[in-house]
Amino acid sequence: MSAHPDLVKRPAPKLMLSIQQSLSGGSLSKRFGQGMSKSINLKELSQQLNLSQTTVSRALNGYPEVSAETRKRVAEMADKLGYAPNSQARRLATGRAMAIGHVIPRSIHEMMNPIFLEFIAGAGETYSEHGYDMIITVVEDAQEEGAYREIARRKKADGVIIHGPAVKETRHLLLKELNLPFVVHGRIPGAEETTSWIDMNNRSAFQRATDLLLDLGHTRIALLNGLEHMDFAARRRRGFEDALATRGLTPDPALMRRADMTEPYGCDSALELLESDNPPTAFLVSSMISAIGVARAVGQRGLRPGTDVSIVTHDDALSFLPNSGAVPIFTCTRSSVRYAGQKAAELLLKIIADPSSKPECLHLDAELIVGQSTGPAPAR
Amino acid sequence: MSAHPDLVKRPAPKLMLSIQQSLSGGSLSKRFGQGMSKSINLKELSQQLNLSQTTVSRALNGYPEVSAETRKRVAEMADKLGYAPNSQARRLATGRAMAIGHVIPRSIHEMMNPIFLEFIAGAGETYSEHGYDMIITVVEDAQEEGAYREIARRKKADGVIIHGPAVKETRHLLLKELNLPFVVHGRIPGAEETTSWIDMNNRSAFQRATDLLLDLGHTRIALLNGLEHMDFAARRRRGFEDALATRGLTPDPALMRRADMTEPYGCDSALELLESDNPPTAFLVSSMISAIGVARAVGQRGLRPGTDVSIVTHDDALSFLPNSGAVPIFTCTRSSVRYAGQKAAELLLKIIADPSSKPECLHLDAELIVGQSTGPAPAR
DNA sequence: TTGAAAGCGGTACCAG
DNA sequence: CTGGTACCGCTTTCAA
Numbered sequence: 001m002s003a004h005p006d007l008v009k010r011p012a013p014k015l016m017l018s019i020q021q022s023l024s025g026g027s028l029s030k031r032f033g034q035g036m037s038k039s040i041n042l043k044e045l046s047q048q049l050n051l052s053q054t055t056v057s058r059a060l061n062g063y064p065e066v067s068a069e070t071r072k073r074v075a076e077m078a079d080k081l082g083y084a085p086n087s088q089a090r091r092l093a094t095g096r097a098m099a100i101g102h103v104i105p106r107s108i109h110e111m112m113n114p115i116f117l118e119f120i121a122g123a124g125e126t127y128s129e130h131g132y133d134m135i136i137t138v139v140e141d142a143q144e145e146g147a148y149r150e151i152a153r154r155k156k157a158d159g160v161i162i163h164g165p166a167v168k169e170t171r172h173l174l175l176k177e178l179n180l181p182f183v184v185h186g187r188i189p190g191a192e193e194t195t196s197w198i199d200m201n202n203r204s205a206f207q208r209a210t211d212l213l214l215d216l217g218h219t220r221i222a223l224l225n226g227l228e229h230m231d232f233a234a235r236r237r238r239g240f241e242d243a244l245a246t247r248g249l250t251p252d253p254a255l256m257r258r259a260d261m262t263e264p265y266g267c268d269s270a271l272e273l274l275e276s277d278n279p280p281t282a283f284l285v286s287s288m289i290s291a292i293g294v295a296r297a298v299g300q301r302g303l304r305p306g307t308d309v310s311i312v313t314h315d316d317a318l319s320f321l322p323n324s325g326a327v328p329i330f331t332c333t334r335s336s337v338r339y340a341g342q343k344a345a346e347l348l349l350k351i352i353a354d355p356s357s358k359p360e361c362l363h364l365d366a367e368l369i370v371g372q373s374t375g376p377a378p379a380r
Numbered sequence: 381m382s383a384h385p386d387l388v389k390r391p392a393p394k395l396m397l398s399i400q401q402s403l404s405g406g407s408l409s410k411r412f413g414q415g416m417s418k419s420i421n422l423k424e425l426s427q428q429l430n431l432s433q434t435t436v437s438r439a440l441n442g443y444p445e446v447s448a449e450t451r452k453r454v455a456e457m458a459d460k461l462g463y464a465p466n467s468q469a470r471r472l473a474t475g476r477a478m479a480i481g482h483v484i485p486r487s488i489h490e491m492m493n494p495i496f497l498e499f500i501a502g503a504g505e506t507y508s509e510h511g512y513d514m515i516i517t518v519v520e521d522a523q524e525e526g527a528y529r530e531i532a533r534r535k536k537a538d539g540v541i542i543h544g545p546a547v548k549e550t551r552h553l554l555l556k557e558l559n560l561p562f563v564v565h566g567r568i569p570g571a572e573e574t575t576s577w578i579d580m581n582n583r584s585a586f587q588r589a590t591d592l593l594l595d596l597g598h599t600r601i602a603l604l605n606g607l608e609h610m611d612f613a614a615r616r617r618r619g620f621e622d623a624l625a626t627r628g629l630t631p632d633p634a635l636m637r638r639a640d641m642t643e644p645y646g647c648d649s650a651l652e653l654l655e656s657d658n659p660p661t662a663f664l665v666s667s668m669i670s671a672i673g674v675a676r677a678v679g680q681r682g683l684r685p686g687t688d689v690s691i692v693t694h695d696d697a698l699s700f701l702p703n704s705g706a707v708p709i710f711t712c713t714r715s716s717v718r719y720a721g722q723k724a725a726e727l728l729l730k731i732i733a734d735p736s737s738k739p740e741c742l743h744l745d746a747e748l749i750v751g752q753s754t755g756p757a758p759a760r
Numbered sequence: 761t762t763g764a765a766a767g768c769g770g771t772a773c774c775a776g
Numbered sequence: 777c778t779g780g781t782a783c784c785g786c787t788t789t790c791a792a
Contacts, residue, residue: 058762061787083533086535092769093768104501296679437772446777
């Protein structure tokens with residue numbers, strides 16, 4: 001399969017002076033109320049300057065064959081008149097959409113809402129820096145494939161990000177067929193070598209977290225996982241089981257749950273488990289939100305987190321759920337999704353710039369951070 | 381100030397058959413792996429059909445002057461060949477970006493992250509239905525104005541949504557100057573008549589919530605509000621104070637707080653207040669997330685929500701924080717942000733379609749829903 | 761170093 | 777009802 005056709009069509013300018021950048025930078029800082037509302041186009045700008053459109057375009061785009069003086073004149077006039085090239089026209093002419101697509105099927109949205117937005121925010125920063133737009137398409141699950149086809153057919157974006165890969169994933173096959181560059185946030189089992197992705201070490205993070213609890217003497221540890229048809233959740237479960245196995249312990253299915261990571265899920269599950277005959281002394285939870293639910297349950301039972309019951313959670317470092325401070329509330333495995341978003345975007349832009357490049361991946365390490373919610377297993 | 385120039389340039393086709401819709405609908409449902417990857421353009425399509433580009437274009441766009449038979453032939457061939465017009469080309473030709481912009485300054489993002497995404501999801505649905513794209517720009521606060529200017533100058537979007545209006549808001553002035561249609565999610569004090577907006581009844585919702593608590597015998601009620609330079613928070617506070625005033629009570633500043641609506645904010649504030657000399661018997665909270673924090677604090681103090689301490693929160697109906705069921709955990713004022721997003725989008729598209737229309741607004745009513753977290757004030 | 765002109769892929773006017 | 781053609785605003789080849 002050959003490279004994305006649009007991206008190799010024309011050679012890039014040799015000299016990538018970021019005139020454009022500094023130009024917009026300059027205008028961005030202009031004071032409010034400058035009072036020009038009808039925007040100007042290239043033709044008009046070049047007439048003002050008594051130059052051809054060609055020359056003006058070249059000057060603004062950093063092509064080397066323009067005299068320094070001309071370039072300066074052009075830049076100043078452009079700035080003064082508040083000129084910026086029409087996006088659509090440029091896109092049509094260059095064949096690049098200068099946009100990245102994010103298709104969000106409803107199910108992912110519902111399940112990972114806040115995490116997803118944090119990722120988006122990170123990616124968005126990177127796009128902005130590189131002059132790319134971010135297009136978000138929210139669709140019903142059944143229309144997801146169609147959304148990708150539309151993006152490809154109408155050339156709406158130069159690439160996309162695959163969110164929330166499942167254990168049985170197929171989107172990457174579609175995208176390859178469509179010749180649409182992509183990066184996976186997470187990993188696709190069996191396609192680790194042939195796709196570009198960025199992921200945290202879910203398995204080892206949960207293994208280490210489990211080890212920590214085992215070291216503290218806990219042997220009945222509950223796992224409140226995300227839905228295990230998702231790759232990340234499957235890996236976390238594996239980490240949990242591996243840690244137990246290493247100590248010669250067999251995972252107790254009664255202590256393992258999986259569901260959308262809501263707050264009530266955490267609370268209800270914890271209540272049930274705590275009321276059972278042989279309750280766990282510790283909880284390993286896949287999301288801060290559910291962990292908060294667990295904490296609520298623990299409180300309701302009159303128990304103290306970190307003393308009577310230990311809780312370890314994964315912390316995606318969401319801004320509205322801070323878990324930092326000298327001693328964080330929750331002991332956690334932490335990995336910034338926002339950072340992942342930035343990196344995923346960088347990777348994708350790189351692939352788009354050089355479509356012939358080999359698949360590349362980035363493995364982020366989650367930190368294991370000890371907070372207030374863990375302590376030695378209570379003597380029985 | 382006249383109407384947005386791009387939008388009145390050309391008359392709309394008289395007959396708006398949704399051929400286009402059904403066309404893409406058809407292709408969307410195509411089975412995977414059809415194996416066409418090089419996409420076709422109008423010229424090629426018309427050659428296949430032995431028709432002019434003009435006719436094909438008209439047939440596809442639902443213009444009335446095409447014979448039924450021709451239209452059918454065209455539609456079938458287009459579907460078969462997987463044709464869809466290139467977005468950029470169409471945008472350039474029509475002068476419409478067919479996209480809506482959402483500029484998210486970092487501060488809003490941090491503060492209202494999950495709420496914001498839920499709104500976006502709602503709006504996104506509407507956009508998709510109408511063939512619009514959603515462009516999200518994440519920027520540092522200082523660059524927000526620049527981002528809007530870029531959208532206008534480069535014609536990246538046909539309109540934008542203003543998120544999180546402040547008590548002292550200026551964005552709407554900029555947008556009017558830029559001639560960029562917009563809808564406000566929330567209200568801008570002093571511009572209620574001159575801008576289009578959609579908002580919930582923050583003041584009366586919080587007034588009713590306070591009344592409920594007063595009716596239950598609570599007189600020392602704490603308000604854990606959002607940041608009060610935001611319009612919504614200012615209104616909520618007013619509702620709270622009005623309700624007290626009506627009963628001849630004076631708000632106690634010691635019981636009123638404002639901050640980013642995080643979980644720890646709720647917990648820490650509640651702990652402090654509960655430990656004070658004259659603690660409140662009820663909390664009115666601006667967000668589910670903070671309310672969960674309050675519940676945690678209440679639990680930590682060994683108290684039971686709904687019995688020892690009452691909690692009422694505003695519930696934005698976020699999917700990952702369900703508060704429903706027969707008897708919701710939290711008594712709340714509830715208003716779906718997602719619905720607001722849908723409606724805001726509809727309103728904006730309407731304005732774009734008819735730029736001469738008068739400002740319009742939509743006032744959503746929050747419901748007051750009694751859950752488990754409220755009860756009579758404990759006898760002292 | 762500069763300019764004229766040919767696209768990019770559509771839409772929309774004006775004839776026929 | 778259909779077709780020819782002139783744009784939309786920019787980039788880029790080719791010639792000067």
